[in-house]
Amino acid sequence: MDLSYGKEYDEFRAQVRSFLEENWPPQGGASRDDGGRQFRQAAIERGYLYRNIPKRYGGSEQEADSIAAQIIREEFGAKHAPMEIRAIGMMMLVPTLLERAEEWQKEKFVRPTVMGEITWCQGYSEPGSGSDLASLQTRGVLEGDEWVINGQKIWTTSAMEADWMFCLVRTEPDVPKHAGISYLLIPMKQPGIEVRPLKQMNGTAEFNEVFFTDARTPADHIVGQRGEGWLVSRTTLKHERNSIAAAAQAAATFQGLVQFARDTKRGGRPVIEDPLVREQLAILEGYVCAHEYSGLRQFTKDAKGESPGIISMMNKLHSTNIGSMVAKASLEIMGEDGLMDPVQTGLAKLGVIPSGSQAWLNQYMYSLGIAVAGGTANIQRNVIGERGLGLPRDHYANRSSGK
Numbered sequence: 091m092d093l094s095y096g097k098e099y100d101e102f103r104a105q106v107r108s109f110l111e112e113n114w115p116p117q118g119g120a121s122r123d124d125g126g127r128q129f130r131q132a133a134i135e136r137g138y139l140y141r142n143i144p145k146r147y148g149g150s151e152q153e154a155d156s157i158a159a160q161i162i163r164e165e166f167g168a169k170h171a172p173m174e175i176r177a178i179g180m181m182m183l184v185p186t187l188l189e190r191a192e193e194w195q196k197e198k199f200v201r202p203t204v205m206g207e208i209t210w211c212q213g214y215s216e217p218g219s220g221s222d223l224a225s226l227q228t229r230g231v232l233e234g235d236e237w238v239i240n241g242q243k244i245w246t247t248s249a250m251e252a253d254w255m256f257c258l259v260r261t262e263p264d265v266p267k268h269a270g271i272s273y274l275l276i277p278m279k280q281p282g283i284e285v286r287p288l289k290q291m292n293g294t295a296e297f298n299e300v301f302f303t304d305a306r307t308p309a310d311h312i313v314g315q316r317g318e319g320w321l322v323s324r325t326t327l328k329h330e331r332n333s334i335a336a337a338a339q340a341a342a343t344f345q346g347l348v349q350f351a352r353d354t355k356r357g358g359r360p361v362i363e364d365p366l367v368r369e370q371l372a373i374l375e376g377y378v379c380a381h382e383y384s385g386l387r388q389f390t391k392d393a394k395g396e397s398p399g400i401i402s403m404m405n406k407l408h409s410t411n412i413g414s415m416v417a418k419a420s421l422e423i424m425g426e427d428g429l430m431d432p433v434q435t436g437l438a439k440l441g442v443i444p445s446g447s448q449a450w451l452n453q454y455m456y457s458l459g460i461a462v463a464g465g466t467a468n469i470q471r472n473v474i475g476e477r478g479l480g481l482p483r484d485h486y487a488n489r490s491s492g493k
């Protein structure tokens with residue numbers, strides 16, 4: 091089987107590689123965040139990032155070419171070079187605005203988001219509404235030319251630093267629950283919003299509770315029509331799920347694990363010489379390879395303009411499963427170092443391969459959350475069973491929504 095993409099694309103791949111060699115990781119001791127921003131800008135200018143975002147909104151506006159896009163994903167993934175820095179706005183909101191928003195909304199929000207001038211958080215989950223998202227209770231009432239918002243969100247990543255929130259609120263309380271939700275854009279820095287951090291087991295506080303007490307946003311800061319928020323939010327989640335499924339990244343993290351087993355010594359010998367560790371690595375490699383080939387199946391469909399359907403759902407699930415398995419295996423390798431405090435480097439977030447026990451410990455803790463974010467693994471299984479395999483609908487999902 092010839093898995094190459096052809097000579098023309100080999101040349102393109104070589105160009106992407108040499109760009110990455112010159113630009114990532116950033117030189118001159120720049121902090122990762124700054125380095126990431128400059129790097130991203132250079133990548134936009136080369137046409138590697140934001141290919142489907144028009145230039146007037148800060149993208150690189152390239153012709154649709156799923157093979158070129160795949161090569162960029164593979165090469166960036168293999169080098170763990172960041173395709174996104176302010177991921178929430180870029181991956182979840184911008185595609186939604188491009189597909190659903192009015193022109194003035196795109197002009198106001200897309201370019202500053204692409205440029206990193208404004209940052210976003212996602213206000214979906216509530217204390218009683220996670221998987222059953224459509225049961226959300228936060229209320230939005232139109233008073234004059236403003237929405238007045240009351241209620242509470244939870245697990246809101248980066249709310250403490252975000253300028254804006256894209257938020258689901260109940261605006262039509264008297265209709266069936268899916269039809270009563272609207273998608274609002276709400277400024278975070280205002281007296282009616284209180285953000286309370288939630289401390290996590292790795293010592294960081296990336297999540298927050300967000301309380302709304304007569305918080306306000308202009309009446310026209312709604313994406314889609316009143317009551318269409320559920321539909322609009324589906325666009326966001328579709329993009330979120332696709333973005334998480336990155337086979338190249340899983341493969342690179344696995345290679346990092348193999349290196350970790352080579353570098354770690356127990357009884358004076360590299361841990362990789364332990365037959366049980368070798369067996370575990372061999373099993374994991376099987377999963378990683380299968381995931382890569384499944385990724386190629388998805389890509390083939392994409393390149394032919396066909397819907398990948400169930401394959402993309404499976405890949406999201408595999409991606410998070412493999413991430414958890416790889417991270418868990420690192421605990422075996424590090425042995426008693428697993429009792430240390432993790433180093434709070436945010437490595438996993440930036441997609442840098444962990445090195446050293448503490449960073450792997452952080453990766454392990456982070457991997458537990460990834461299997462929940464954007465719809466839990468069980469909900470993914472439900473979706474695969476129902477929409478992919480045509481099984482009867484989940485009893486609970488008939489009563490709720492299933493995020």
Ligand SMILES: Cc1cc2nc3c(=O)[nH]c(=O)nc-3n(C[C@H](O)[C@H](O)[C@H](O)COP(=O)(O)OP(=O)(O)OC[C@H]3O[C@@H](n4cnc5c(N)ncnc54)[C@H](O)[C@@H]3O)c2cc1C
Pocket residue numbers: 211212213214215216217218219220221222244245246247248458459460462463464465466467468469472484486487492493
């Ligand atoms: C890293 C991370 C980042 C997040 N960031 C954000 C954010 O920025 N904004 C935001 O709004 N939310 C965010 N969340 C919240 C996330 O979307 C929810 O945690 C998720 O939707 C699950 O909801 P829940 O926590 O209420 O769990 P629940 O829905 O209560 O689920 C609990 C358990 O029950 C299972 N379950 C529930 N219903 C079913 C069913 N019908 N069939 C089978 N099993 C079921 C689930 O799989 C899970 O194992 C984040 C979560 C994580 C972990």
